Amino acid sequence: MKVAFVTPELDPLVPRTQLAEFSRALPKALCSVGADARVFTPRTQGLKVDGLTDLRHVGNVAVRDGESKTTFSVETANSNGLQVVLLGHPTYFANRNPYGNDEGPYTDNWRRYAGFSRAVLESLPLLGFEPDIIHCIDWTTGLLPLLRELEYAEAKPDHPAAAAGTFFQIHNLAMQGLFERQILTHVGIPLRLFQFHGGVELHGKVSFLKAGCEFATILGTHSTAHAQRIQQQDRGYGLESTFSKRAKELVGIPSGIDYQAWDPSNDPHLAEGYSLKDKLLAGKKKCKQALQTQLNLDKGPRTEIAAMIGRFDADSGFELLAEILTAVLERNIEVVLMGGGHPDIHARLRTIETTFVGRLRVIDGYNVPMAHLVMGGADTLLLPSHYHPGNALAAIAMRYGVLPVIYASSGLEDYVVDLGADPRAGTGFHFASFTSAGLLDGIDKTRTLYKDAELWRAAVLRCMKEDFSWQATAEEYLKAYRRVTRRTKPTKSSAR
Numbered sequence: 256m257k258v259a260f261v262t263p264e265l266d267p268l269v270p271r272t273q274l275a276e277f278s279r280a281l282p283k284a285l286c287s288v289g290a291d292a293r294v295f296t297p298r299t300q301g302l303k304v305d306g307l308t309d310l311r312h313v314g315n316v317a318v319r320d321g322e323s324k325t326t327f328s329v330e331t332a333n334s335n336g337l338q339v340v341l342l343g344h345p346t347y348f349a350n351r352n353p354y355g356n357d358e359g360p361y362t363d364n365w366r367r368y369a370g371f372s373r374a375v376l377e378s379l380p381l382l383g384f385e386p387d388i389i390h391c392i393d394w395t396t397g398l399l400p401l402l403r404e405l406e407y408a409e410a411k412p413d414h415p416a417a418a419a420g421t422f423f424q425i426h427n428l429a430m431q432g433l434f435e436r437q438i439l440t441h442v443g444i445p446l447r448l449f450q451f452h453g454g455v456e457l458h459g460k461v462s463f464l465k466a467g468c469e470f471a472t473i474l475g476t477h478s479t480a481h482a483q484r485i486q487q488q489d490r491g492y493g494l495e496s497t498f499s500k501r502a503k504e505l506v507g508i509p510s511g512i513d514y515q516a517w518d519p520s521n522d523p524h525l526a527e528g529y530s531l532k533d534k535l536l537a538g539k540k541k542c543k544q545a546l547q548t549q550l551n552l553d554k555g556p557r558t559e560i561a562a563m564i565g566r567f568d569a570d571s572g573f574e575l576l577a578e579i580l581t582a583v584l585e586r587n588i589e590v591v592l593m594g595g596g597h598p599d600i601h602a603r604l605r606t607i608e609t610t611f612v613g614r615l616r617v618i619d620g621y622n623v624p625m626a627h628l629v630m631g632g633a634d635t636l637l638l639p640s641h642y643h644p645g646n647a648l649a650a651i652a653m654r655y656g657v658l659p660v661i662y663a664s665s666g667l668e669d670y671v672v673d674l675g676a677d678p679r680a681g682t683g684f685h686f687a688s689f690t691s692a693g694l695l696d697g698i699d700k701t702r703t704l705y706k707d708a709e710l711w712r713a714a715v716l717r718c719m720k721e722d723f724s725w726q727a728t729a730e731e732y733l734k735a736y737r738r739v740t741r742r743t744k745p746t747k748s749s750a751r
Contacts, residue, residue: 256736258285258292259386259419261375263353263368263395265296268303268334271353273647274392274426277510283337284511284725285732293384295375297367298330298343299353307332307339314381318373320366321441327374329381340382342374353395364395365434368463369442372399376407379415386415388736391471392424394432397463398442400471401455405444420739423471425464428485428492432463457493468497472739474505475732477646478669482507504742506735509670511725512650517630519655519719524627529656531719536712539631539656546632552589553613559705560589561698562633562657564626564648565640567596567604572639572662577603578691583698584611591629593618630655634711635684635701638667639694646670649683650723656715659683660697670723674714675700682718 260282264275282292304310310332317324328343343349347367355361376399379385391399400421407416436449438461448454455466468474476482485491486499498505519539520530526545529538540556547554561583565571573596576583583590584607592604592615604617618625630636636652638661643649649659649667658674661667663685674681686697705711 256285256290256388256733257384257386258282258290258388258390258736259295259375259379259384260285260292260390261295261372261396261399262392263297263299265294265334265339267306268339269296269299269301269353277426278392279334279337280511280513280725281729281732283335284729286337287726288729288733290729290733293338293340293386294334295340295342295378297348297353297371298328298341299348300350301352302341304332307334309333313378316374316377316381318370318377319443320370325370327370327378329374329378331382340375340378342371342378344370344374347371364432365438365442365461365463368395368432369398369402369438372396372402375399376403376414376416384415386419387740388422389416389419390422390424391467393426394430394462394464394467397423397432397465397467398444399467401444401448401466401469404470420472420736420742421470422473422475422736422739423467425468425474425476425485428464428476428494431457431465431492433458433460434463436461452496465494465497468494468501472504472742473735474498474501475735476505476507478509478666479507480664480669481666484664484666506738507669508731508735509646509650509723509728511728512647512654512723514654514724517627517651517654519631522627522631524624525631531716534716536656536715539715542628542631543634544632546591546628547589549628550591550616551613552591552616555589557708558587558589559635559702560591560633561635561637561660561701562591562593562629563637563639564593564621564629567592567594567600570640572641572689572694573600575639575689575691575694576637579695579698580607580615581611582695584614586698586702588698588702589613590615591618591633592616593621593626593629595620630657633657634705635660635698637694637698638662638665639686640665641689643667646723650721653682653718653721654723656719658701658714658718660694660701661685662689662693663687664689670721674704678710680717681714682721 262278266275266279285292313329330341457465520528527538527541567573608615636657643666671683672681673685684700686693
């Protein structure tokens with residue numbers, strides 16, 4: 256299986272968001288299970304070339320830019336075993352970031368990424384690469400499936416792009432790449448496609464994200480539950496009917512985590528390693544003791560420690576915890592909060608911290624070694640967000656034997672089996688009502704189970720058995736890719 260993986264970010268070359276890590280980890284995992292995956296990314300400002308090997312200029316490609324053409328350079332390199340293709344442009348990307356600057360998004364992002372998408376397609380014969388799949392991610396690559404269909408599928412049957420299917424990954428549904436209608440003629444999209452049903456129109460503007468959702472062979476998101484949820488009214492950011500129409504072509508695949516970076520059996524940040532071989536969890540108990548010592552928490556081996564890692568804001572669900580934090584601490588639960596937020600929030604937390612000495616510790620910002628220490632010593636991880644764009648924290652927690660507490664409709668319910676509904680298979684706790692009272696009810700469920708040491712230990716061991724490795728994730732993507740290659744997507748007469 257040959258895969259052209261197209262992304263605006265790539266760790267460690269262009270790290271901007273979590274997308275950069277995903278764009279590195281998945282292609283590497285695909286290669287580990289036998290695929291030939293190559294990553295195509297723009298050569299943006301500050302791209303870190305120090306870690307690249309075998310960097311060479313392959314040639315140039317000329318692509319449409321309004322009524323004329325513009326030229327992109329094509330370079331290949333190796334980044335820690337991953338084959339990378341860099342598409343460079345002297346004004347669109349060389350001295351600019353992927354999305355924008357301190358003043359906001361670049362106003363010509365539509366032009367930049369229309370050109371980039373065309374450059375990716377035109378670079379294929381130059382590279383001698385004939386992909387089975389072109390994997391596109393988010394709005395920056397949204398035009399690519401449409402351009403492939405308009406300009407290659409039948410018009411250039413001998414071109415490598417003509418035979419390639421497209422897999423469009425929805426990583427961030429809120430960022431839709433919305434631009435004015437006037438850009439259509441410049442980027443070569445027929446005006447008749449400026450329509451909502453089967454076209455690129457959304458909220459009265461051209462949506463690059465919608466273009467990808469309408470014209471890709473198969474669509475993908477991060478979980479089965481999320482794939483279902485975005486078809487529901489007011490949950491798909493205006494694209495609910497598009498997702499419902501394409502329900503049979505919409506798949507949900509969980510992301511993996513790096514088990515080399517997150518492995519409690521040999522984690523250098525832990526007081527002692529532990530694994531499934533440690534049936535009595537003696538190593539985890541020592542990690543808990545070390546966490547209590549490090550953070551000056553009360554020493555109590557049978558005192559539950561609940562942790563929350565993330566921003567102290569509404570997106571993380573922190574407002575629910577803030578309303579009940581005192582009630583939680585009064586329940587003889589020790590709480591560790593790690594993250595950033597408004598100074599006023601930190602000031603209030605510090606006040607509570609002085610009131611509940613030995614029960615609450617607040618860690619300002621994200622600290623990698625401390626995050627490992629917290630995962631090693633905590634019993635539960637609070638994930639009260641209304642919506643989770645990925646499963647990484649929950650998956651890491653379970654790897655470390657930490658039971659997640661989640662909102663039942665957050666998208667994590669695919670990964671975290673509710674102990675309340677299934678005590679024999681459960682790996683965490685769901686709370687059904689997205690309210691502070693609902694979260695408190697979920698935390699109370701943890702207290703009830705925690706009183707039974709044997710049942711708790713069994714749940715911890717079940718969590719540690721879960722496999723969220725990137726290899727398992729890659730196998731699921733290969734299954735989805737095979738669906739792409741099996742499906743002959745009919746050419747839409749409206750697109751020609």
